[in-house]
Amino acid sequence: MxxxxxxxxxxxxxxxxxxFTAVDDLSFDVRSGRVFGFLGPNGAGKTTTIxxxxxxxxxxxxxxxxxxxxxxxxxxxxxxxxxxERGLYKKMKVVEQLRYxxxxxxxxxxxxxxxxxxxxxxxxxxxxxxxxxxxLSKGMQQKIQFISTVLxxxxxxxxxxxxxxxxxxxxxxxxxxxxxxxxxxxxxxFSTHLMETAERLxxxxxxxxxxxxxxxxxxxxxxxxxxxxxxxxxxxxGNAVLEDRSxxxxxxxxxxxxxxxxxDGINAQEVLKKLIDAGAVISKFEQVEPSLNDIFxxxxxxxx
Amino acid sequence: MTKFLAVVKHEYKKVVLKWxxxxxxxxxxxxxxxxxxxxxxxxxxxxxxxxxxxxxxxGSIEPRLKANLSSERMAARAREAAERSLKEIAPxxxxxxxxxxxxxxxxxxxxxxxxxxxxxDEIRADLTAKILAGEIDAFLIIPANIEDPSxxxxxxxxxxxxxxxxxxxxxxxxxxxxxxxxAQANISEERVAELSRxxxxxxxxxxxxxxxxxxxxxxxxxxxxxxxxxxxxxxYGQAILGAVVEEKETRIAEILFSSAxxxxxxxxxxxxxxxxxxxxxxxxxxSAAVLIAFLALQSDLAPLVxxxxxxxxxxxxxxxIFFLLGFFTYAAIFALIGSMVTTVxxxxxxxxxxxxLLLVGFYFSFAVMRDPGSSLAFWTSVAPFFAPIVxxxxxxxxxxxxxxxxxxxxxxxxxxxxLVWLTSRVYRVGMxxxxxxxxxxxxxxxxxxx
Numbered sequence: 001m002x003x004x005x006x007x008x009x010x011x012x013x014x015x016x017x018x019x020f021t022a023v024d025d026l027s028f029d030v031r032s033g034r035v036f037g038f039l040g041p042n043g044a045g046k047t048t049t050i051x052x053x054x055x056x057x058x059x060x061x062x063x064x065x066x067x068x069x070x071x072x073x074x075x076x077x078x079x080x081x082x083x084x085e086r087g088l089y090k091k092m093k094v095v096e097q098l099r100y101x102x103x104x105x106x107x108x109x110x111x112x113x114x115x116x117x118x119x120x121x122x123x124x125x126x127x128x129x130x131x132x133x134x135x136l137s138k139g140m141q142q143k144i145q146f147i148s149t150v151l152x153x154x155x156x157x158x159x160x161x162x163x164x165x166x167x168x169x170x171x172x173x174x175x176x177x178x179x180x181x182x183x184x185x186x187x188x189x190f191s192t193h194l195m196e197t198a199e200r201l202x203x204x205x206x207x208x209x210x211x212x213x214x215x216x217x218x219x220x221x222x223x224x225x226x227x228x229x230x231x232x233x234x235x236x237x238g239n240a241v242l243e244d245r246s247x248x249x250x251x252x253x254x255x256x257x258x259x260x261x262x263x264d265g266i267n268a269q270e271v272l273k274k275l276i277d278a279g280a281v282i283s284k285f286e287q288v289e290p291s292l293n294d295i296f297x298x299x300x301x302x303x304x
Numbered sequence: 305m306t307k308f309l310a311v312v313k314h315e316y317k318k319v320v321l322k323w324x325x326x327x328x329x330x331x332x333x334x335x336x337x338x339x340x341x342x343x344x345x346x347x348x349x350x351x352x353x354x355x356x357x358x359x360x361x362x363g364s365i366e367p368r369l370k371a372n373l374s375s376e377r378m379a380a381r382a383r384e385a386a387e388r389s390l391k392e393i394a395p396x397x398x399x400x401x402x403x404x405x406x407x408x409x410x411x412x413x414x415x416x417x418x419x420x421x422x423x424x425d426e427i428r429a430d431l432t433a434k435i436l437a438g439e440i441d442a443f444l445i446i447p448a449n450i451e452d453p454s455x456x457x458x459x460x461x462x463x464x465x466x467x468x469x470x471x472x473x474x475x476x477x478x479x480x481x482x483x484x485x486x487a488q489a490n491i492s493e494e495r496v497a498e499l500s501r502x503x504x505x506x507x508x509x510x511x512x513x514x515x516x517x518x519x520x521x522x523x524x525x526x527x528x529x530x531x532x533x534x535x536x537x538x539x540y541g542q543a544i545l546g547a548v549v550e551e552k553e554t555r556i557a558e559i560l561f562s563s564a565x566x567x568x569x570x571x572x573x574x575x576x577x578x579x580x581x582x583x584x585x586x587x588x589x590x591s592a593a594v595l596i597a598f599l600a601l602q603s604d605l606a607p608l609v610x611x612x613x614x615x616x617x618x619x620x621x622x623x624x625i626f627f628l629l630g631f632f633t634y635a636a637i638f639a640l641i642g643s644m645v646t647t648v649x650x651x652x653x654x655x656x657x658x659x660x661l662l663l664v665g666f667y668f669s670f671a672v673m674r675d676p677g678s679s680l681a682f683w684t685s686v687a688p689f690f691a692p693i694v695x696x697x698x699x700x701x702x703x704x705x706x707x708x709x710x711x712x713x714x715x716x717x718x719x720x721x722x723l724v725w726l727t728s729r730v731y732r733v734g735m736x737x738x739x740x741x742x743x744x745x746x747x748x749x750x751x752x753x754x
Contacts, residue, residue: 054562056736073565081562085738087554092318103310104563148559 311572630692
């Protein structure tokens with residue numbers, strides 16, 4: 001991997017608010033053309049990190065490089081940012097509003113108008129062009145907000161909880177729009193606490209908790225590294241083995257099967273043998289990859 | 305720079321394209337025109353003439369009263385009164401005076417009435433009945449002995465509320481009785497009039513070039529200028545507060561800050577709203593100039609215009625400069641408050657201190673009007689926060705030396721630079737703080753660390 005593959009590089013960034021450390025010596029790379037899942041529980045430091053990337057706040061120490069150059073206001077035009085806390089000018093017309101945001105990203109009026117029309121059509125909001133924002137439904141406002149984020153065709157897209165407040169149909173629609181960006185080699189940083197969505201969309205993930213990095217890497221690698229000791233099990237008997245905490249650290253019971261979390265250093269073959277020896281009737285014993293949800297709960301839940 | 309201009313344009317359009325701006329901008333001049341013209345029109349409307357019966361037993365007063373109410377005499381009196389208040393009377397005004405006196409004469413019709421042989425009580429009862437029947441409108445009973453100080457002139461009228469007519473009538477009667485008394489005492493009326501003529505008291509201020517200037521109009525004009533600047537500063541300052549809080553409350557600030565420098569955003573807002581204020585003020589000043597020019601052509605209101613002090617284009621330039629200085633001073637304070645509070649309502653509560661500051665400046669301008677040369681006038685007209693209101697008033701009352709004006713501009717520009725620096729530090733942190741209002745120690749920390 002060369003540095004030209006890296007769109008964004010966060011290097012040993014720390015941010016404190018008084019005595020509280022919001023981000024503690026955090027480093028990660030975001031590779032170009034990929035969807036980067038930025039995960040973590042509430043208050044982990046996600047929004048603070050994103051605010052430093054988009055130039056709203058400045059790190060106390062460490063640095064952030066965008067395309068190999070230290071982040072600065074002149075680079076802001078290359079980034080599209082959809083904050084978690086959304087807002088539009090209530091009394092302004094949709095088109096005026098989008099024009100203003102486009103102008104702030106350095107676009108000419110003619111260029112902006114062309115793209116506004118394109119995106120309003122794409123979002124099926126063409127007839128609302130001259131309506132006041134306050135007349136739009138919440139979902140429509142959400143889409144307008146999204147348009148304002150992508151209007152200047154940014155190289156890096158940062159989306160903080162982009163699907164909150166959208167109905168399932170619109171979520172699917174937005175996912176379609178996002179995959180379009182992915183095929184156009186745009187880089188997307190995607191912050192969420194919805195693990196299922198992250199699992200569907202992301203190539204790489206970073207999980208942070210309490211201001212620090214917990215897990216990082218490609219989704220595949222991360223899952224593989226957690227996959228060795230998770231078994232999907234269906235069967236009867238062998239309860240003594242299942243309750244042996246030296247073999248199985250945790251059992252999660254689903255509707256028709258159980259999830260066995262093996263204790264570190266224990267081999268799946270060994271457990272299978274012990275179950276058979278104990279006279280268990282097994283209809284399913286499968287080594288599975290953990291869901292992102294599992295990894296999240298294991299990494300974050302345990303510490304809380 | 306292009307982003308800064310985009311913010312300026314956005315903020316300017318947001319204010320100017322609002323209905324309230326349009327109404328405020330056009331309504332004030334219209335109201336002013338209304339207040340100036342409507343009363344003049346109303347007073348020039350002629351009512352029905354008053355039909356009056358005069359009971360004058362020896363017939364010495366009635367002819368004199370009639371003569372006093374004649375148009376020539378009324379015109380002469382009106383002219384005399386006008387001469388006292390005005391320096392010279394233009395030909396068009398002469399015409400106007402004649403028309404006015406004509407009106408008064410025509411408003412009385414003397415009806416003959418035969419009262420010979422009737423006792424006074426019967427006359428009174430009969431005339432009262434006539435008034436009630438609507439045959440006459442008023443009657444006057446002149447006492448038998450006008451020399452007796454206790455004698456009473458009985459005037460009864462259906463139109464007791466017509467003050468102007470009654471006043472003119474009383475004046476005419478007074479002078480008729482006086483001339484009769486003088487005649488009875490064998491004193492020449494002309495001689496008395498000549499000797500009791502009032503002195504000509506010429507009260508004028510002297511401006512820096514040693515030329516006379518009329519001081520009556522200055523007071524009013526200063527008050528209007530002071531009030532106009534006070535009102536516009538309060539309105540546009542609060543517009544800034546509203547715009548800042550809106551962006552904070554709706555979290556738009558986050559998108560804005562990810563697109564442009566906070567300083568650009570804040571200055572763009574101040575400049576945009578400031579230009580909107582300047583637009584409104586210019587429209588007002590312009591329409592005032594047009595109004596005054598228009599009134600000067602209308603002879604009816606010429607006396608009003610004559611008292612308007614001379615306002616030179618340089619003065620208007622000064623007013624606009626000091627308006628802008630005031631605007632940036634107070635807008636910076638309002639922006640600072642806006643980035644500290646969380647909701648528009650909360651912002652309204654905290655708008656009080658700067659408004660109070662403005663009001664103090666406005667009150668100082670009264671002291672300055674009375675004595676524009678005092679040291680209080682000097683200090684309040686150069687001090688930050690007060691100068692934007694006090695200095696224009698002082699310039700109008702008695703233009704201070706140019707270095708004092710320059711000094712005031714310099715001090716206020718420096719104060720603005722400091723305030724803007726302070727506000728920009730609070731703004732960039734405060735705009736992203738949600739949930740609770742910032743305390744003063746917190747704000748102090750932002751200023752030091754930002």
